[in-house]
Amino acid sequence: MLWGDHESMSLSGYDSLIASLIPGYTSLARLSVSLLAASPMAQARGASVLVAGCGSGAELLAARQLRPDWHLTALDPSQDMLAMARDKLQAPPGDQQAMGPIQWVQGTVEDLTGEPAFDGAMAVLVMQGLPDDGSKRRFLSSLCQSLRPGAQVVLVDQMLPERSSIEQQLITARQVFQRSEREGTLSDASKILGEVHPLSLSRLAGLLEVTGFSDPFPVFRALDYEGFLVQRLS
DSSP: OOOSSOTTOOHHHHHHHHHHHSTTHHHHHHHHHHHHHTSTTTTSTTOEEEEETOTTSHHHHHHHHHOTTOEEEEEESOHHHHHHHHHHTOOOHHHHTTSOOEEEEESOGGGOOSSOOEEEEEEESOGGGSOTTTHHHHHHHHHHHHEEEEEEEEEEEEBOOOOTTTHHHHHHHHHHHHHHHSSSOHHHHHHHHOOOOOBOHHHHHHHHHHTTBOOOEEEEEETTEEEEEEEBOO
């Protein structure tokens, strides 16, 4: 996850704050892992799964609980976020023996090199932080190249509503939600969540097509936050 000002924040404080700003956030990690665990490739025992923009480790923790056999790669450009995720994933030494390994990587998807290695991936609240100036396309292209053909990805981001009759209502409802869930102003939320660059569904579908993915299949919606399941085409 790509967030704004998270330095000097405790793990519990960070998770609680993000949950108060993102509608449906407390279910996102478990939902994402459940979807991927049911996919044709990642359902195999010992599957290799990428968590792109792992943030404080919510998806990693859910994966450990639901699919401890997975071989996980935790990727994030922020050393602070990786440190938070490591703390969250601490387990008694005896428990580690039954779990697949976690590879911790500081960097971005574009930094990944080599042959396609992953049977599935999750990118939750990551792409929304990238401007649509070629950055989103590079992210998706690099993500696609890191996956084995047929592998699926769970994408969740803030989107631009396209149902014109209620578009502004959804946006306003999110603003009301963020105000009512915590003290402070919307500018405070922007500092924490970072700058957001939402896409329309049609634009997302176009980017997925040119980078080697299938059409997005909707799996989650909470106000203007939406989740999709996509697959790398052969």
